[in-house]
Amino acid sequence: MAAMVKLRIIFSENDSRRLILPNGMPESVSELVQQIKGQCGVNGDFRLQFMDAEFGNEFTNLESMSDIQDKSTIKVIFSSVAPVEPGEPLLPLYSSAATSRTLDDSSSLSSPGNSFDTDILSSPESTSSRATAWPDVFPIPRFSYDTQLQLDRANATFKETGALLNPDHKIKSAILDGLAETIVQYKVYLSDREFDEVAEALVTTHPCLKEPGSVTGYGGWKASLKYKLANYRTKLRRLGCPEVTVNSLKHKPDSKCTPAYGVKKPKKAEVNYCPTYPAGETAETLEEIRVDLLSEVKKKNNDHRVAAMMEKTLALRRQEVIREAPMIADFKMRWPALFHVCETAAVEVRRECILKGLCVYLNEDPEKLVKDYLDVDKSIATAIAETVFGICVIRSEGAEPGDDPQDVMIVLEGVEVMGELGNVAFAVAMLLGLVYSLNLSYPPELRYTFEVLQKILMELDAHKLSNKVQVLKTLLSR
Numbered sequence: 001m002a003a004m005v006k007l008r009i010i011f012s013e014n015d016s017r018r019l020i021l022p023n024g025m026p027e028s029v030s031e032l033v034q035q036i037k038g039q040c041g042v043n044g045d046f047r048l049q050f051m052d053a054e055f056g057n058e059f060t061n062l063e064s065m066s067d068i069q070d071k072s073t074i075k076v077i078f079s080s081v082a083p084v085e086p087g088e089p090l091l092p093l094y095s096s097a098a099t100s101r102t103l104d105d106s107s108s109l110s111s112p113g114n115s116f117d118t119d120i121l122s123s124p125e126s127t128s129s130r131a132t133a134w135p136d137v138f139p140i141p142r143f144s145y146d147t148q149l150q151l152d153r154a155n156a157t158f159k160e161t162g163a164l165l166n167p168d169h170k171i172k173s174a175i176l177d178g179l180a181e182t183i184v185q186y187k188v189y190l191s192d193r194e195f196d197e198v199a200e201a202l203v204t205t206h207p208c209l210k211e212p213g214s215v216t217g218y219g220g221w222k223a224s225l226k227y228k229l230a231n232y233r234t235k236l237r238r239l240g241c242p243e244v245t246v247n248s249l250k251h252k253p254d255s256k257c258t259p260a261y262g263v264k265k266p267k268k269a270e271v272n273y274c275p276t277y278p279a280g281e282t283a284e285t286l287e288e289i290r291v292d293l294l295s296e297v298k299k300k301n302n303d304h305r306v307a308a309m310m311e312k313t314l315a316l317r318r319q320e321v322i323r324e325a326p327m328i329a330d331f332k333m334r335w336p337a338l339f340h341v342c343e344t345a346a347v348e349v350r351r352e353c354i355l356k357g358l359c360v361y362l363n364e365d366p367e368k369l370v371k372d373y374l375d376v377d378k379s380i381a382t383a384i385a386e387t388v389f390g391i392c393v394i395r396s397e398g399a400e401p402g403d404d405p406q407d408v409m410i411v412l413e414g415v416e417v418m419g420e421l422g423n424v425a426f427a428v429a430m431l432l433g434l435v436y437s438l439n440l441s442y443p444p445e446l447r448y449t450f451e452v453l454q455k456i457l458m459e460l461d462a463h464k465l466s467n468k469v470q471v472l473k474t475l476l477s478r
Contacts, residue, residue: 003024003070004020004021004022004023004024004204005020005021005024005025005070006018006019006020006021006070006071007019007021007068007070007071007072007073007074008071008072008073008074009036009040009074009075009076010073010074010075010076011040011042011076017040017139017142018140018205019035019036019039019040019074020039020137020201020204020205021035021137022137022204025065025068025069025070026065027065028065029048029062029063029064029065032048032062032065032074033046033048036048036074036076038132038135038136039135039136039137039139040139041132041135041139041185042076045078046076046077046078047061047062047077048061048062048074048075048076048077049061049062049074049075049077050062050067050068050072050073050074050075051072051073051075052067059075062074132186132271133186133271133460133461134186134187134194134461135186137197137201138182138197138198138201139182139201140179140182140201140202140205140206141178141179141181141182142178143174143175143178144174144178147171147174147175147178150165150171151165151171151206151208151209154206154208154209155206155207155208157208158207158208159207163208164208164209164210164211164212165208165209167209172224175202175209176224176225176228177228179198179202179225179228180225180228180229180232183198183229184232184236186271187266187271187273188229188232188233188236188241188243188244189233189265189266190229193463193464195222195225195226196216196218196222198222198225199216199218199219199221199222199225200216200218202218202221203217203218203221209221240276241276242274242275242276242315242319242322243273243274243275246274246319246322246323247265270436272314272318273318273322274318274319274322275314275315275318276315277315277316278312278315281312281315283316286312286313286315286316287316289309289312289313290313290316290317290334290335292309293306293309293310293313293335293336293337294336296309296337297336297337297340306337306340309337310337310338317335317338317437320334321437321438321439322439325439327413328412328413328415328417328438329413329415331438332415332417338437339417339418339434349423351423351424351425352370352423352424352425355369355370355424355425355428356369356370358449358452359446359449361472362448362449362452362468362469362472363448364445364446364448364449365445368390368443368445368446369390369391369428369446369449370390370391370393370424371383371387371390371391371392371393372393372395373392373393373394373395374394374395374396374397375394375395375396375397375406376397380392380394384409384411384414384416385414386414387411387414388412388413388414388443389411389412389413389440389443390410390411391408391409391410391411391424391427391428391431392407392408392409392410392411392416393405393407393408393424394406394407394408394409404422404423405423407419407420408420408421408422408423408424408426408427409421409427410427410430410431410434412434412438412440417434418430418434428453432450432453432454432458435450448466448468448469451465451466451469452469452472455469456469456472456473456476
């Protein structure tokens with residue numbers, strides 16, 4: 001197993017941080033770029049430079065991984081687009097060519113002359129909404145100046161003598177506060193494994209904090225962090241953070257004196273589960289934008305404006321889904337832009353075969369996912385009305401296997417929510433997006449197929465796999 005590597009990453013004159021690579025040095029510069037994006041929370045295009053000892057430690061463009069080693073210094077040079085500061089939530093990107101559809105609830109778009117673009121880019125919604133999933137390696141923040149100073153000195157002493165730091169209450173509290181503030185940039189509810197990852201990253205970054213006598217070296221930090229985050233959620237609940245207030249025992253339907261009202265927590269690695277309203281906006285003002293969307297979505301060549309308005313109303317839409325769990329038909333009437341597709345790309349027929357073959361390999365029925373009908377079949381309307389979850393494909397009578405279908409649609413709760421999708425592969429991608437947007441559960445008869453799509457293909461919450469999916473992943477990695 002490759003030895004752990006640490007790199008110093010410089011973002012600006014007064015901003016640098018450590019990058020920890022537990023699996024050793026990446027094989028290529030592009031892989032290193034992805035590690036920096038994932039761990040340091042930056043977005044956009046940039047190139048890397050390394051401190052070249054042959055030229056008086058001046059920075060030179062990094063073109064080969066052989067030019068750097070453990071504890072090398074790397075400088076990030078951003079392109080003309082202003083970067084997001086490390087540690088801040090990312091502002092989602094929107095590409096009309098690759099993902100020109102408003103299905104993606106976390107997409108945004110900037111276009112000249114669009115007043116909504118200006119509102120979004122300057123709005124605190126970009127700080128109240130998340131845009132990155134839980135990182136592969138948790139990035140330990142720099143703590144307050146005095147705390148960081150004591151940690152640096154204790155780490156140096158540990159390196160020389162092996163002496164561990166016994167932090168007093170003030171230092172420990174400052175460390176836990178810093179960790180909690182970083183954690184909530186990703187999520188407010190952590191699994192036991194994720195608590196392990198944070199505590200392990202802490203003692204890896206600051207080895208002086210390892211606990212003597214502990215099997216892992218961080219068991220006490222993990223327990224303290226659980227209490228700290230629980231207290232932090234209480235604070236957020238008092239401030240009205242919707243992601244935690246939705247789980248309050250006081251949140252009961254119709255003011256009934258029932259026990260806890262179905263605790264709602266993010267599933268399937270959502271990053272924008274229940275965001276707050278943008279500063280200066282209320283449910284009433286966002287509702288006005290939603291009403292305007294009903295007419296805007298009907299206009300031609302209006303994708304930029306619709307996308308911006310959808311981004312503006314993300315919090316209203318997500319809270320409506322989480323709190324009220326509306327019927328699909330009702331939600332489609334209120335938010336038609338969510339089910340609007342601007343353009344589709346041609347996909348070869350073999351992708352449809354691969355998806356169906358995946359179902360068969362996992363011992364699941366592909367007809368539960370994709371249902372084929374001929375255009376002369378008079379029972380199509382009845383069949384669609386009886387479909388709870390799936391994709392319906394309408395083919396012409398006598399069509400060849402490689403011919404394009406007449407229609408490919410997504411049906412939820414007996415309602416055609418999206419149509420004219422062009423091909424099954426694209427429809428599956430849109431269906432996966434709808435599962436997130438509408439907070440739906442995967443159908444039990446297709447749970448392994450969707451687990452593969454989410455955890456292997458999308459790499460969301462990919463640490464915990466069922467035995468069947470783990471076997472497939474092992475075979476694919478050979």
